Amino acid sequence: MAKQFRKGSLKNIDNTGFSTSNNTEGGRLTNKDGSINLRKTGMPFWERISLYHTLLRLPRLKFLLAVFLFYTVLNTFFAGLYILIGVEHLKGLIPANDVMTNFEQAFFFSSQTLTTVGYGHISPSGLQANIIASLESFIGILSFALVTGLLYGRFTRPRAYLLFSHNIIVAPHRSERALMVRLATYKNNHLTDMEAQLTISMYIYDNGQKVRRFFPLPLEISKINSMALSWTLVHPIDENSPLYQMSYEEIADANIEILCFLKGFDDHFSNIVQQRTSYTFNELVYGAKFLPVFHRSEDGSTTILELDKINAHEPAKLPEFEKSALNA
Amino acid sequence: MAKQFRKGSLKNIDNTGFSTSNNTEGGRLTNKDGSINLRKTGMPFWERISLYHTLLRLPRLKFLLAVFLFYTVLNTFFAGLYILIGVEHLKGLIPANDVMTNFEQAFFFSSQTLTTVGYGHISPSGLQANIIASLESFIGILSFALVTGLLYGRFTRPRAYLLFSHNIIVAPHRSERALMVRLATYKNNHLTDMEAQLTISMYIYDNGQKVRRFFPLPLEISKINSMALSWTLVHPIDENSPLYQMSYEEIADANIEILCFLKGFDDHFSNIVQQRTSYTFNELVYGAKFLPVFHRSEDGSTTILELDKINAHEPAKLPEFEKSALNA
Amino acid sequence: MAKQFRKGSLKNIDNTGFSTSNNTEGGRLTNKDGSINLRKTGMPFWERISLYHTLLRLPRLKFLLAVFLFYTVLNTFFAGLYILIGVEHLKGLIPANDVMTNFEQAFFFSSQTLTTVGYGHISPSGLQANIIASLESFIGILSFALVTGLLYGRFTRPRAYLLFSHNIIVAPHRSERALMVRLATYKNNHLTDMEAQLTISMYIYDNGQKVRRFFPLPLEISKINSMALSWTLVHPIDENSPLYQMSYEEIADANIEILCFLKGFDDHFSNIVQQRTSYTFNELVYGAKFLPVFHRSEDGSTTILELDKINAHEPAKLPEFEKSALNA
């Protein structure tokens, strides 16, 4: 009972953008990749999605496949048009009795027009064929501009490239306990003016009722000038922590989710980049400490950061709860 | 009289960028789409408009039409030039007695040059034709670069994609009244670090004269970390509100306009995005409450947001004005 | 004497980036277009200029001319190469005894290769011609990419498009005097979160010596939410002003320059934009007031802003200096 009282005295926050009701939202709030676990309805599909956002997020292979498909469909469409008006209007093309052969030739003429390669051994002749070919090269330029723009946009999209430890750990820290997450940039990018924010979503008893509340998890250091090496976020579990004096079982019962938000400035993109992730109870390791992740190179001239050890931790004994606090 | 006194004690603001004079501005201040209701004169048209801003804002269909028109006009212009120097300078073209046929062929040769498809069954011959063709392909590349750049710029323009409730409502809220607007992102975009600002423009009596004044409408929560679900902006109509104790008739008389300004950071654009709208008295619903807009999915694994219910509200009885306040 | 004392008690600022020494800098500090009046030496020209900055700032006509020149020079260069290896390696070209005719044909073949139009009535034959043509089309694509990128970059460069009044005026204002500048956006762009800053550079007597000092000129309103209409920057000339109680002659003697800095957020560029200008004594009008610049449209539905009246002002009698202040 005493614990609930103390917890109640901590100020919960209501500006997370999530609802505090515990029967309208389903599943985890934020997915591991930082996206919100939400589905939207009530609007036609095409108005509800941003094609640009979708195409930026598509995995690389799927994107290339989509582009290739688009190219093929467009070619097929125009080949169909040339067949429709009669392939005899394509000078240089030898009409065959076989529709497939004609289609083949029309298809390749179309692709030469769409890409503006225009060899010219086949060329449009007559008003209809010329109109179609003229339109096709016009459409080809416009659509290739979109496609190549997207390709470049994907390639150059500002991203934080942060690697988070898979687990969030409860570690001994200065005779107390602390919650820790470790992270590093895993590419040859450099971030400055980094800010980190941890927020916990947990169920507490309010007048005997189980309700969801959000609390900030204050960090020992929440801003660093430069993401030079790795960074371990440390939230000391002291009187200002909503997790103060909570046992493993109590944490399990609270249906926690820890939202992790990172923000920085990328030198080369000259842009602010963000990355989010979240940890549920399944990803919490109770009683552990992180193993070193960087060391001096053998010749002493540089520092080496081992990215595969970002989550490396070993069991560690946690300090007991203070008696006085328990009695309070 | 007492009311006017109280209202006068609220600090009005003069940094909205709008004038406080009520006889120089006409109509509503801000249009529903967030643009300013203003016309500029006194400068030549072409210096007064930013072609880029205009082309970005043009509806999609009109934009594509404009581009197509531009392509046709450019082709026609160059076809005219080829006719002028004589189509016999286009090798491979069979001159006809019919001007229309010649123009047709020159037009399509022009389009092949402009798009750089250059089949080559027709090719320029002689100095004049070569100079024109060389210029045309040069101009073609430059103008298609602008057009395709614009197409891509439109496609990737950072936008907030916010859906606002059509109405602003006066709803019961914690034994008081509150002004509420509801909004959500309607695409698969994700905004963080959201800020909202409501400002009211209203006519008040100052020394017996009706003058326009601007007041901020403080929000219970004006910043949220993440635009995760929907967001209801809540302005409590208490002693700090310029609308405190105002009856429906008094609000109607005040010729109000509520300016609504939203700002956030888009993850994928990595850019700040803004959206504005405004509500006049016609869009105010006095005595209503919003119906739920999201619920848990049937399998409990995610949350569902119904965008078509963003404006859904039902009549609600407003609490009476406090007696003490009326007597004050 | 008393005046110098009072002025001395105002805090001058030393973070303008300009030097306070009055014998190392020459002419006005900031040009009318906002650029710094400075020349750099001691580095080779090409290391000292940013080609990108230069090409962005070039007037439109000069830029197009430069691009056209670049295209011509590149064509001439490659035409020269084809002549060098012998025009007989260009199949389809009819070699002439006349060098000029050969050059002409080589030049146009080159332009067809550079723009990738490639009609094909002339085509490279043999190793040398093929290598050159292959390189040329490669270089053509790369250089046209730069050129078209620049063209688009110029077209879409975030700019504030602010129109400043040509004069800065000393106007009567609430029984005092005030320094005023008026400005408006002259295109169909919309700026929000505007900030303005006025700084004065002036010579004062410090221990009998004439030295340059910088003072901020505090504005009545220095931030507005939205650049909706026009904006008049008002600096009241009161006890906190470095110009307090200064006569016209004293101002003339102080060799003043008023630096004006504006900053805002453009909705469509989704970017911060800035614009600077400066006013010297020649551009100061002592005793005037601005005439109205906007009015309601005839049908009352909108507001009209007359850009050609942004500098419109008429003579106005300034209030006398307060006696008490003069006696102080």
Added chain:
Amino acid sequence: MAKQFRKGSLKNIDNTGFSTSNNTEGGRLTNKDGSINLRKTGMPFWERISLYHTLLRLPRLKFLLAVFLFYTVLNTFFAGLYILIGVEHLKGLIPANDVMTNFEQAFFFSSQTLTTVGYGHISPSGLQANIIASLESFIGILSFALVTGLLYGRFTRPRAYLLFSHNIIVAPHRSERALMVRLATYKNNHLTDMEAQLTISMYIYDNGQKVRRFFPLPLEISKINSMALSWTLVHPIDENSPLYQMSYEEIADANIEILCFLKGFDDHFSNIVQQRTSYTFNELVYGAKFLPVFHRSEDGSTTILELDKINAHEPAKLPEFEKSALNA
């Protein structure tokens, strides 16, 4: 001893992003060009590098070479494919018994397809050749889009173009000593809202143990409105400085590294730009003063900044340490 005590009373900072342990990091922390002296391991090479960051940072010549290599390799690959299916499928190509001659012709046909120049004197014939050519022009457009995008991205990448003095000097300053760095923009770019930050990394004795600590070096002026001329960063070595009363030998022993961070807003890029550098003990000049770097032009109309004098300094006698301080 007294000194160590005093130093201990200064607040060291732990948010630099570097580790304070002195046996895990090797060599200098930050390289002269501002990059972090760090090597990453534990992830496959391709996942560990951002191709985009790498290609942006590559020196210009290397980049152009890489692009040319890419073009050649792609051409060779497709030439190989045409050889494989038989060059007789390329109409217009005269098959030779010599493989090299065939390859040559296939290679140049490939380059005409890749760049979409498509003269057409050679053209694909038959299903296989057409499929390959169709794919090649498609791939050509996509890869040239990436390459030209990168070329333009490199050309327009927001950069600060700051030139730092090679040395950091300890100079006499207002009867004290001060640490000084001088810098200027060396291109025709203009930066506003500049911020500078100096941080020192040094070894101090903590309980008899040598440990690394970081201290801020407060600047007299750390923000300027406009990077108008040159800027001399001045850190007064007073009681608030970690270097207070330290002799040359003591500084040498402390294994210092001074991290220098600059940030500003570029008008033309409309973007924040940053630049970093660092100074080790080898780059410190003890007892010197900077020589003037700008002067008035002969005609008095402008100011001249001599970039080659940015590091120009001459020996200068430093004021003695205050006795009282030493006794303290």
